[in-house]
Amino acid sequence: MKIHEYQAKEIFRKYKIPTSNEKAAASLSEAKSAMQELSYPVVVKAQVLVGGRGKAGGVKLVKNEAELTSAVNSILGMNIKGLIVNKLLIAEALKLESEYYVGITIDREKQTPVLIASASGGVDIEQVAQQTPEKILSVSISPLLGLKSFQARNLGYQIFNDTTLVNSFVSFAASLSQIFFDLDCSLVEINPLVLTENKLVAVDAKIVFDDNALYRHPDIAQLRDLSSEEPSEVQAKKADLSYVKLDGNVGCVVNGAGLAMATMDLIKRYGGEPANFLDIGGSSSPDKMREAMRIITADKNVKAILVNIFGGITRCDDVAQGLLWALKEEHISLPIIARLVGTNQDKARTMLENSPITFAKTMTEGVKQTIAALKG
Numbered sequence: 266m267k268i269h270e271y272q273a274k275e276i277f278r279k280y281k282i283p284t285s286n287e288k289a290a291a292s293l294s295e296a297k298s299a300m301q302e303l304s305y306p307v308v309v310k311a312q313v314l315v316g317g318r319g320k321a322g323g324v325k326l327v328k329n330e331a332e333l334t335s336a337v338n339s340i341l342g343m344n345i346k347g348l349i350v351n352k353l354l355i356a357e358a359l360k361l362e363s364e365y366y367v368g369i370t371i372d373r374e375k376q377t378p379v380l381i382a383s384a385s386g387g388v389d390i391e392q393v394a395q396q397t398p399e400k401i402l403s404v405s406i407s408p409l410l411g412l413k414s415f416q417a418r419n420l421g422y423q424i425f426n427d428t429t430l431v432n433s434f435v436s437f438a439a440s441l442s443q444i445f446f447d448l449d450c451s452l453v454e455i456n457p458l459v460l461t462e463n464k465l466v467a468v469d470a471k472i473v474f475d476d477n478a479l480y481r482h483p484d485i486a487q488l489r490d491l492s493s494e495e496p497s498e499v500q501a502k503k504a505d506l507s508y509v510k511l512d513g514n515v516g517c518v519v520n521g522a523g524l525a526m527a528t529m530d531l532i533k534r535y536g537g538e539p540a541n542f543l544d545i546g547g548s549s550s551p552d553k554m555r556e557a558m559r560i561i562t563a564d565k566n567v568k569a570i571l572v573n574i575f576g577g578i579t580r581c582d583d584v585a586q587g588l589l590w591a592l593k594e595e596h597i598s599l600p601i602i603a604r605l606v607g608t609n610q611d612k613a614r615t616m617l618e619n620s621p622i623t624f625a626k627t628m629t630e631g632v633k634q635t636i637a638a639l640k641g
Contacts, residue, residue, distance in 0.1 A: 266473065266474045266476055266479060266485075266488075266489055267314045268314075268474075268485075268488045268489070268490070269312040269314065269354075269490065269493070270310065270312060270354055270470050270471070271289040271312060271354045273471060273472040276444060276448070276470075276472060277440075277467055277470055280440045280444050281436075282440045282467055283464070283465070283466050283467065284467045284468070285356045285357055285359055285466060285467075285468050286302075286303055286356070287303070287355060287356035287357065288302060288303065289312070289353070289354055289355075290353045290354075290355055291341075291351060291352050291353070292337075292341070293334060293337045293338065293341075296337045296353060296355055297333070299355045300330070300333070300355070303355060303357050305327070305328050305329055306326055306327060306357075306358040307326075307355050307357055307358055308324060308325070308326055308355075308356045308357075308358050309324070309325045309327055309337060309340060309353055309354075309355055310324050310353065310354040310355075310356060311323030311340050311345060311353060312350065313346075313348045313349075313493055314348065314493045314494065315345060315346045315348055317345070317346065318345060321345045321346070322339070322340070322343065323340055323345050323350060325340065333355075337353060340353060347495075348493050351492060356468070359461040359466060360461055360462070361457075361460070361468075362462075363384075363459065363460040364385075364386040364457035364459050364460075365382070365384055365385075365386040365457060365458040365465075366381070366382060366383040366387075366390050366393075366454075366455070366456045366457065366458065367380075367382045367386075367438060367441065367454075367455050367456075368380075368382075368390075368441070368452065368454035368455065368456065368471075369406070369412075369441050369453050369454075370451065370452045370453075370454075371451055372403075372405065375405055377405045377406060377407070377408060378405070378406040378445060379403045380404050380406055380420065380438055380441075381402070381403045382402045382438075383400050383401050383402060383424075384400065384424045385397070386456055386457035386458055386459075387456065387457035390456060402423055403420075404419070404420060411442060412442035414439070417434065417435040418431060418435050420434070420438075421434040421438075429463075434465065437455070437458065441453045444472070448482060448485060449475045449479075449481060449482065450472055450473060450474055450475065451473045451474065451475050452471065452472065452473040453472050454470070454471040454472075455467045455470060455471075456471070497560050497563060497564065498510060500556075500559075500560055501560055504556040505546065505553065506543060506544070506545060506546070506553060506556065506557055506560070507522065507525075507543070507546070508541060508543045508560060509541060509543075510540070510541055511538075511539050511540055511541050512538065512540070512566070513537065513538025513539045513541075513566070514537070514538055514540055514568040514639065515532050515537045515538060515567070515569055515570075515571060515635055515636075515639070516540045516541060516543075516561035516564065516569070516570040516571070516599075517529060517532070517540070517541055517542065517543055517561075517570075518543050518557050518558070518570065518571070518572045518573070518574075519544055519572075519573045520544065520547060520575065520576075521544060521547065521575065525542055525544045527628070528632070529542065531628060531632045532636070534632075535632050535633060536636055537632070537636045537639065540564055540566055540567045543557055543561065545557050545579070545584075546579070547577070547578045547579055550583060550587070551583050551584075551586035551590060554583065554584050554587020554590075554591070555587045555588075555590045555591045555594070557587075558570075558587070558588065558595060558597065559591065559595060562591075562595055562597055562599065568639055569600045569601075569602070570599055570600070570602070571601075571603075571604075571631055571632065571635045572601065572602070572604070572622075573603075573628055574605050574606065574607070575606055576606065576607025576609065576610060577607055577608060578608075579608070580608045581607055581609045581610045581613035582612040582613045584605060584613060585605065585612075585613035585614075585617050586616065588603070588620070588622065589617070589620065592620060592621070592622075600623065600638035601621065601622045601623065602622070602623045602624075602625055602635045602638065603617070603624055603631070604625040604626070604627065604628055604631040605624070623638075
């Protein structure tokens, strides 16, 4: 789960991380009221859960009330990568002497959290890692022992020449580590961490929480802004489906995350592009299957659908019933290829024999038939 910058900074301040002076606003009147506690110049920043706000015109420096009015009116309601800006952050503009990056995330290969830092902040850290990987510094954090001061200090001395700044960096890293573990995060990030008037300040903030741990943090769960998330993913979550929207044209309905990944890989191998990751789970019901088809067919990029089920606890006849409901209710005209193997597979095929669904015996055959349907 992602939260907005202004929400992340509220958490930062609770953990004694210095941030710029700022106020959130949802209207022009609120923005003007915020200026009673701030002073020009300020930066008006769109609050949406995607990157690239600046390039889209969602971040503006303003020096007076007239410019504030113009900036607020132009940014509120702006569409940035499909998300509408409903809230702003009004932050005092700081004199930036240098910009750095610091963050903690999960290293999947090392299977441990890592502290990452770089003297090249303020830009896409993935781009820095690709073009100049030597500028990315990192150290693994023990899940049992946590981040040790000497680890952060070693990184700090590779970035700063001033001992005072190194000590400040160690404090930032310790606070980020505490947030990461206290709140079950998958990412805590400051980009940029800026040097201004000989002190370090977080002028941006990003926190991503592990959805699976939100039951332990009801106060954090309440921060979720559903209006800033992909509508189909919100719909899928309500239906207890694991769904991620992608940019391809082959809709995928699969049971099990591993099988879903293998299916997507095979689609790409044979020249297709998956439109989604969708796992109906291990004990799916016809209702869940029907909802899965609704979500997939609502995506206008989808030109063919592959249903790949390996039935164990999941019964193929339940999947078939859900497909029949979806065909009747949604009037689906897209080609559907189904591989239904496992529990009650013969019953499922009998149920679907008069439907427009094409059957495949193997996963590879199903993928090939789906790609052929796209071309045909």
